[in-house]
Amino acid sequence: xxxxxxxLAALFKYIFTTIISFVIIDVFFENLLIHVLIISLIITIxxxxxxxxxxxxYLDFLLSSIIIGIIDxxxxxxxxxxxxxxxxxxxxxxxxxxxxxxxxxYYNKYIYSYLA
Numbered sequence: 628x629x630x631x632x633x634x635l636a637a638l639f640k641y642i643f644t645t646i647i648s649f650v651i652i653d654v655f656f657e658n659l660l661i662h663v664l665i666i667s668l669i670i671t672i673x674x675x676x677x678x679x680x681x682x683x684x685y686l687d688f689l690l691s692s693i694i695i696g697i698i699d700x701x702x703x704x705x706x707x708x709x710x711x712x713x714x715x716x717x718x719x720x721x722x723x724x725x726x727x728x729x730x731x732x733y734y735n736k737y738i739y740s741y742l743a
Contacts, residue, residue, distance in 0.1 A: 632741070636738050636741075637671065637675060639734075640671055640674070644667045644670055644727070644730075645667040647723070647727060648666060648667045651726060652666075652719065652723065655719055656714055656715055656716075658712070658713050658715070659712065659713070662706070662710055662712070662713045666703065666713075669702065670699050670703075670727075673698065673699075673702065674695055674698075674699070674731070677698060678691065678695045678698075678735075679735075682694055682695065683739075688732055688735055688736055691731075692728045692729075692731040692732035693728050696723075696724040696725065696726075696727040696731060697724055697728075699723065699727045700723055700727075703720050703723055704717075704720055
């Protein structure tokens, strides 16, 4: 695989994870943008190591996308408990899980056909 393609794919994933996080978390709860950027970066890194290197090798795209969405929801929940001034309701976490799972499904289908 070409390293430039991998870097571009990771950058694309970070940008769209940030957009989803900003729209769902920042717009509704007026959290600081820096919190959203940092959490999006953490989610992107964890998704790469857990999702791309572990889960997607053994499961199909649909199931692995759901698992990644749930992991991201857990990260958002933990961030709301750890970071002062960062708050999010459980219903918004569920919306976030669904949005990330849908994004992950189509993103990984595209990436695996593009990079393969």
